[in-house]
Amino acid sequence: MSVVLQPQARQLFNSYKADVARANGVESTRETFAVLPVPTQKIIQAYQQQADFLKLINMFPVDNAKGEKIALSIGTTIAGNTNTNVQQRQPTPVGDLDLLDEYDCTQTNYDVAMKWILLNAWRHHPDFKKKLQEMVVRAVALDKLCMGWNGLFRAATSDRVANPLLQDVKKGWLQKIRDNAPEQHYEGIDVGGGTLKTQIGAGQEFKTVDGLVEYAIEEYIAEQHRESGLVAICGRGILSDKYLPLLNTIQDPTEQLAARTIYANKQLGTLPAMYVPKFPAKTILLTTPDNLSIYMQNGTFNRSIVDEPQWDRAVDYQSVNEDFVVEDYTKAVLIENIELV
Template sequence: MRNDTRLLFNAYLARQAELNGVTNATAKFSVAPTVEQKLEDRIRESADFLKLINVVPVDQQSGEKLGLGISQPAAGRTDTSQNDRQPRNLVALDSRDYTAIQTNFDTAIKYSQLDAWAKFPDFQVRVRNQTTQQIARDRLMIGWNGQTAAANTDLLANPLLQDVNIGWLKHIRTDAPARVMDGVKIGNAAGADYKTFDAAVFDAVNELLDQWHAEASDLVVIVGRQLLNDKYLGLLNSADAPTEKVALQTLMLSRTIGGKQAISVPYFPPRSILITSPDNLSIYWQNGTRRRMIQDNPKRDRIEDFQSVNEAYVVEDLGKAALIDGIELPSTEQDGWA
């Protein structure tokens, strides 16, 4: 890197060391609690959908899920001459555990990129934002596509981070298969299960959700990208948004589906529909587990930022989630469904 860039980079290292109370940011260190929380806040602010869900710290690596949100009604009556009144626990009744596992977010920035940023007064912010924005993208990919937590991940085989952690949809498929419709045919063709998306969503809401959630005002319909065209759902309100903005933006569709607001979230499976409330989905990150090291690697003409934190993806109340998976649409080319 250029000499002027080197001065800026050294100042960045000194600032990171100062913030975290260490003498050297190029040796592995534990991120200070206040810095850890600020970093989590910045990651959450980087993606629209992360602002809508729960991204919460937990103290234990493993434990019972927090049960955020309301899972059942509270109203009732008891003949106290015969029985005691029984208060209800309003959090989710199923006692499912979470395990926060280490996730590495290791990134690199080429010297040439740092040299290009050196002329800007917000050099340190640009270096920081590259990492936080990618962590936000990665969390969306894992939440929607995560299938396993492999000891050694393979990005080439799993380009949507399917092997990094178990995501929300996998939890629904595994822990609540009765709340999943799979291989549903939707369209105006022979053999259709439903003629319209409205009918499919209406049926899923009434048949798959717990009854007290079916009329909840905070339910949304999250729709896959292959369903987003004018033949099926109408045009996006934000179709002209810049590519970089769309990469982290939750798009509000121009119509409701089954009476619920429809939205499109980055990296959601292309042929699926999820009905839930955003705050029924959580990412737990374990306090005090974020580790970091920044190093200069002249052998690769880049700086490298090694970060890790323990995290888990949790569906708080499975009774408030319905998944329509593997949707098939009429195909003129195949003269059937695809």
């Protein structure tokens, strides 16, 4: 049965498209246009409002599709002495000099279909345009996190059914560590048949997850970064394994209050524990959030909003050339295959 976009919904939707066109200096959204720098910055800020973790990382605009990483960090110590009677002083460069790990911004599509039946249902809302914009922005923001944590490779044509966590859309932060810095990747020990596990419990190398985290800091994080605001990013199951025995106990009111206080200030080892949506289970990433970046190439944020009556819908076609970047691998360690024994 064909659905018709109701006159009130049509008027509101046309107004929404006119606002987008006006902000970008184009006559219509029907033809693909490049989003201007100021609206682009506003959209990035909107992403950050919809996904708190995006506020903590870098979202850098870059001019070139490929190039050296740009975060203002120094990946080593810088103090030293030089006998200038014999040789010249050697300044320490800012940034990562690993030219084998240049960023490479490739196109990602964020196309959102809006069924007319949905727009009709929303036409009575006084904040119709705001609701529509937030729906699109939130979907994009959460997908960026999903790719950052779960992306394995970039397929020419992705398959959302086979890869529901967007594993084939873009190579994310964790895969960058696996591929480019295997020395910063702890997968556990062989427990038989080539299966690697990081086992925690009595009789294991690590008695607690706290001990595992402290070991990883000392063994994998460069010394100059160990006091630089590291956090333990993890999936929900890691925190449940640690804190469930504390919370799943009959206690008097004073003990209950103490347990809730401990849980509210969740830690893994000496680091604050941070649960982030879409992060893989049985995994911990130790780093600083500002060590993670999304680079977006200037001039490549393209958009069009068109009616598709053959599908009873409108579509907001968006694309941008982007890449997920770990700025300094010595400030990160990825721990996987964690299992409570």
